[in-house]
Amino acid sequence: KAGVTQTPRYLIKTRGQQVTLSCSPISGHRSVSWYQQTPGQGLQFLFEYFSETQRNKGNFPGRFSGRQFSNSRSEMNVSTLELGDSALYLCASSLVGSGGPELGTQYFGPGTRLLVL
Amino acid sequence: DQQVKQNSPSLSVQEGRISILNCDYTNSMFDYFLWYKKYPAEGPTFLISISSIKDKNEDGRFTVFLNKSAKHLSLHIVPSQPGDSAVYFCAASPYGNKLVFGAGTILRVKS
Numbered sequence: 001k002a003g004v005t006q007t008p009r010y011l012i013k014t015r016g017q018q019v020t021l022s023c024s025p026i027s028g029h030r031s032v033s034w035y036q037q038t039p040g041q042g043l044q045f046l047f048e049y050f051s052e053t054q055r056n057k058g059n060f061p062g063r064f065s066g067r068q069f070s071n072s073r074s075e076m077n078v079s080t081l082e083l084g085d086s087a088l089y090l091c092a093s094s095l096v097g098s099g100g101p102e103l104g105t106q107y108f109g110p111g112t113r114l115l116v117l
Numbered sequence: 118d119q120q121v122k123q124n125s126p127s128l129s130v131q132e133g134r135i136s137i138l139n140c141d142y143t144n145s146m147f148d149y150f151l152w153y154k155k156y157p158a159e160g161p162t163f164l165i166s167i168s169s170i171k172d173k174n175e176d177g178r179f180t181v182f183l184n185k186s187a188k189h190l191s192l193h194i195v196p197s198q199p200g201d202s203a204v205y206f207c208a209a210s211p212y213g214n215k216l217v218f219g220a221g222t223i224l225r226v227k228s
Contacts, residue, residue, distance in 0.1 A: 004160070033216070043161075043206065043218035056215045090160050092216075104149065106216060108160035 004109035025093030123219035140207030
C-alpha cells in the first residue's frame, strides 16, 4: 500500500506571498492531520480533517487554513507568509483519527520544506 | 507549557546493547502514547504505541513501558543496531488525533 505523499517537497517563497501544500493520505484513511516542525518549537499540531470537516485545531493564527476533499486528499494554505513560517510541514493520515491503536495511529508523509525569504 | 518532555537531548549506545529512551508527560487526559523515529529530511516513522489501559507493549526489538502513576513512558530497543541511529520522538494524545510531541532524543548506536 502506498504511503502518505506530499507535494511539493521543497518550496521557496517571499514574505507576503501565500502558499498551498498538498497531501494524499494512505488509501482508506479518512483522517488527515497537519503539523509544523521548526528547530525552536519542535513538532506542533496545526489541524485535523475528517470527512471534509475540520475536527481539531492547534494554536496557530488564522493565516493557516486547510481543507479536505471527498477523496480524503487535503490541502493546507498559508497566507501572508512571514519569515517565521519557514518550517517542515508534515501531513499524517490515520483510519478514523481516534480510538487508539489500529484506528488512530498516524502515519506521516515526507514533508514539505518551506523557506520564506 | 511542555506537556510531553524528553529530558535527554541525546543518547549514545554500543551496538548490541540496550537503548532506553525516556519520556514524561503532565496531562492526565492523555490516553494514547506513541514513539516515532525520524531521519533528517524525512517524515516521522511510526514505531510502536501503547494505550493507557496497558503497561507494556512489545514489537520485535522494541518495547514500550507505561507507568501511569508516574506519568512516565520509556522505549527499550534490544539489541541496538547502527541503523537505529535517528531522532526518537515521544507523542501523546488526549483524544482524537491531536498529537503532542516531545522535543526528541538523538540516539547514536556505535558499532
